[in-house]
Structures are given as structure tokens and as C-alpha cells.
Amino acid sequence: MLHCHFCSRLSNCRITEEGYKALASALRSNPSHLIELDLTGNDPGQSGVKKLDDLLQDPDCELKTLRFLSPDAEEACQYVRGIVGKNPLLLRELDLSKHELGDTRVNQIAALLQDKHCQLDTLKLRDCDMTDEGCSAVTSALKSNPSHLKDLDLSINEIRNTGVNHLCDILKDSHCKLEILRLRYCMTDEGCSAVTSALKSNPSHLRELNLSGNKLGDSGVKNLSDLLMNPQCKLEILDLWKCSITEKQCLILTSALKSNPSHLRDLDLSRNKLGDSEVKNLSDLLMNPQCKLEKLHLNDCGITDVSALTQSLTNSKALQFLKELDLSDNMIIDSKQLRDVIRDSNCTLR
Structure with missing residues (x-):
């Protein structure tokens, strides 16, 4: 039997996933005549691509070139x-x-x-x-x-x-x-400002944001705070490790978090020089009955006094949710009371 070998060019034909499947099925039923197929610039789904890709493994298929890409x-x-x-x-x-x-x-x-x-x-x-x-x-x-x-x-x-x-x-x-x-x-602080500003206009899908190791600057902190206050923002993980955040900037951030606390599960403010005053503001966040924070990282933040944090954990439901509290590499004067409060909970203190 004489087989006719030819090339087929179907580039930029708006072929959909269903079209790819139909094409693969047709070629599998009569695969021996086609040696080259060009499908660049179409709109397939993965299953359509896979069916055509599998054709190349068919011993009866003489297809030498299957082109999807530039x-x-x-x-x-x-x-x-x-x-x-x-x-x-x-x-x-x-x-x-x-x-x-x-x-x-x-x-x-x-x-x-x-x-x-x-x-x-x-x-x-x-x-x-x-x-x-x-x-x-x-x-x-x-x-x-x-x-x-x-x-x-x-x-x-x-x-x-x-x-x-x-x-x-x-x-x-x-x-x-x-x-x-x-x-x-x-990024530079100008880049952080631009990115956090952009996120404000489309906030509802983002669940994790990691900007660690970048200097946010005043503008970046302001934009990020606006994002966190937005009722559409459902951010669950926020990592701001070593972002050169000052006490004043941390106050802005924690105030924003207090206004919309119910979604956040993991907050990392480590390696920022927050000091004891900002631990007080974070303690107020934990006091919020809507707060369901599970991990709070405050490693190397210049903290010496944890009395406010201890009080907030004593007088709130925060320990029902908190699983990890990292206070390592701080010069805390007396942490015994905090350890006593946490001892019978599911929270790990570092």
C-alpha cells in the first residue's frame, strides 16, 4: 500500500484543547502518513498537548517533527x-x-x-x-x-x-x-514601594507575601499597611525578616493588622529593631478576639521586656491558636512568667 507523506501547518489557528484531542484521535487512527505537524501559536490545554506528545511514542507513527513552540x-x-x-x-x-x-x-x-x-x-x-x-x-x-x-x-x-x-x-x-x-x-526601597502599591489594587487572591531582606522604606510600609487594612485582603503569611523596619513603621503595620486580623496565620518580623514598645502593640494584636495567629517570629528584635506579651497571652484566647513563638536572640531580662503561661499550651517557645 502506498502511503502519502506530507507536512501539516496549523499554526495560529486558535485550536483549543478539544481540538487538540480530536486531532490526536484522528492521527492515531491513521498515523502513518504525517511526518511534520506545526501547531505553534494555538490555545491548547495540557491534556491535548499530552495526547499529541504521546503520538510520538507510537511505533506506527511516522511523525518526525511535532512543533508547538517558537x-x-x-x-x-x-x-x-x-x-x-x-x-x-x-x-x-x-x-x-x-x-x-x-x-x-x-x-x-x-x-x-x-x-x-x-x-x-x-x-x-x-x-x-x-x-x-x-x-x-x-x-x-x-x-x-x-x-x-x-x-x-x-x-x-x-x-x-x-x-x-x-x-x-x-x-x-x-x-x-x-x-x-x-x-x-x-529590590530597592523604591521597588518595594511600587510592588506594595500594585498589590493594593488587586488584593483578594494573595495568601503569602515574602519581602524579607529588602528595605521597605516609609512608602513601602505605608502601601503595605493600606493593603493589610483592605477588607478584601486575606493574607495568611507575611514575612518581613530583616526589612529595616523602625519602631515607627512597625506601629503603622501593627495598627493595620489590628484592623483586619482574622486571616493572618504566620507573621515574621525578625531582625528588625522593634524594641519593647512595639512588642506592646503586637500584644494588643494578640488580644483581638478575631486574631488567629499561629506563628509569630520576633528573633533578634532588641526585646528586653515581655510582660505585655505575657499579659496578652494570659488574658486572651491567643494560645488556642498560637503554635510557635520565636523570641530567640533577644536580651530578655525575665521570661519565667511567659514560660509558665505557655507551658501548658500547644505553643513552642524559642
């Missing part, structure tokens, strides 16, 4: 496959942390992220030696396809100027459903 994105796809052992188009989570990507590789990764075939929920690019140019390329790519992403980590890279602007555009986009944002050690 050349740069395909290069990135092969690079990622070499690291994680799977086709990234079939992944929901991609972690390339601590890989020195370099500008060329970052641009390829950006091309992959921009493609509609890539539908990641989680992207982790922590400590990838990215410059502002690389961060700009990645955040620009994410701008074009923001609706799937739920978890983004760009920590320990240099996000400056255009990178921050693109990131802010994502955060303000009504299609953005980001739940976890980690930006440790990567």
Missing part, C-alpha cells in the same frame, strides 16, 4: 526537560532555582513562558543570577499570560526599573490570581 521557546523546552526530565508543557510547577541561567537562557525561558502552550501554576526562579534585563524579560512574558500563575518566586535576583514595572503590571491585572509572591533580597 525556536527560542523550543530551546528552553529542551533545556528544562534536561533538568527536570519532563516536557515543561506538561508541568504545572517549574523550579529552576539556583541555576545560573544567563541572559541568553533567560530570554529563551521568557519565550517559553509567553507561549500559550505553557500553563504553569508555579514558577520558581530563586537565585538564578538574573540581572534586571533578565527579570524584565521574564516579567514581561508573564504579563501576556497571567491567569494561570499562582506561585511566583524571583528572590535573590536583581529586579530593578523595567523588571519592577512589568511585575507591577502583572499584579494590577484583574486576570492575575497570584496567591504566593516571594521577592527576598531583590
Whole structure:
């Protein structure tokens, strides 16, 4: 029997997930005639891509080339496959942390992220030696396809100027459903101000925010406080470790938290010089009957007096929820009463 071998180009045809499934089914029933298939620029789902990808494993299939991506994105796809052992188009989570990507590789990764075939929920690019140019390329790519992403980590890279602007555009986009944002050690105080301002306009999805290692500055603290006071804000984890927060700035933050305390479960203010006065304000937060804080980290905060904290834990229901209280590396004069209050609870004191 004579088979006709040919190429098929279906790029930019708005083929959906169902269309990919139907195409895969048709090709599986008569697979021997097609040697090249170009599907770049369409809108598939993962299951459609997987069915077509599985065709390449069929011994009766003579398909030599199955093209979903642009050349740069395909290069990135092969690079990622070499690291994680799977086709990234079939992944929901991609972690390339601590890989020195370099500008060329970052641009390829950006091309992959921009493609509609890539539908990641989680992207982790922590400590990838990215410059502002690389961060700009990645955040620009994410701008074009923001609706799937739920978890983004760009920590320990240099996000400056255009990178921050693109990131802010994502955060303000009504299609953005980001739940976890980690930006440790990567921004100036101007960048922190811009990011916290952007978060105020789309607050309802975010559940975890990590800005540790960045200097917030007065503007960043003010914007973050506005976010925390918003009734739509349902933030559960807030990490501000080593953010150069002053006593005055901490007062602003704790006042904001007291106005909307019911969602927060984990608060880290370690390595900020808060002093005893701000521990009093945090104690007032714990006194709030709506407060359900489970973890409070105050490591190395210049605390000497915990009497207010002890009183708040004695006279409130906070210990029903509190599981961990970290007061390590403080010069506390007398903590015996606090230890006695916590002793019979489920809370661990460090």
C-alpha cells in the first residue's frame, strides 16, 4: 500500500484543547502518513498537548517533527526537560532555582513562558543570577499570560526599573490570581514601594507575601499597611525578616493588622529593631478576639521586656491558636512568667 507523506501547518489557528484531542484521535487512527505537524501559536490545554506528545511514542507513527513552540521557546523546552526530565508543557510547577541561567537562557525561558502552550501554576526562579534585563524579560512574558500563575518566586535576583514595572503590571491585572509572591533580597526601597502599591489594587487572591531582606522604606510600609487594612485582603503569611523596619513603621503595620486580623496565620518580623514598645502593640494584636495567629517570629528584635506579651497571652484566647513563638536572640531580662503561661499550651517557645 502506498502511503502519502506530507507536512501539516496549523499554526495560529486558535485550536483549543478539544481540538487538540480530536486531532490526536484522528492521527492515531491513521498515523502513518504525517511526518511534520506545526501547531505553534494555538490555545491548547495540557491534556491535548499530552495526547499529541504521546503520538510520538507510537511505533506506527511516522511523525518526525511535532512543533508547538517558537525556536527560542523550543530551546528552553529542551533545556528544562534536561533538568527536570519532563516536557515543561506538561508541568504545572517549574523550579529552576539556583541555576545560573544567563541572559541568553533567560530570554529563551521568557519565550517559553509567553507561549500559550505553557500553563504553569508555579514558577520558581530563586537565585538564578538574573540581572534586571533578565527579570524584565521574564516579567514581561508573564504579563501576556497571567491567569494561570499562582506561585511566583524571583528572590535573590536583581529586579530593578523595567523588571519592577512589568511585575507591577502583572499584579494590577484583574486576570492575575497570584496567591504566593516571594521577592527576598531583590529590590530597592523604591521597588518595594511600587510592588506594595500594585498589590493594593488587586488584593483578594494573595495568601503569602515574602519581602524579607529588602528595605521597605516609609512608602513601602505605608502601601503595605493600606493593603493589610483592605477588607478584601486575606493574607495568611507575611514575612518581613530583616526589612529595616523602625519602631515607627512597625506601629503603622501593627495598627493595620489590628484592623483586619482574622486571616493572618504566620507573621515574621525578625531582625528588625522593634524594641519593647512595639512588642506592646503586637500584644494588643494578640488580644483581638478575631486574631488567629499561629506563628509569630520576633528573633533578634532588641526585646528586653515581655510582660505585655505575657499579659496578652494570659488574658486572651491567643494560645488556642498560637503554635510557635520565636523570641530567640533577644536580651530578655525575665521570661519565667511567659514560660509558665505557655507551658501548658500547644505553643513552642524559642
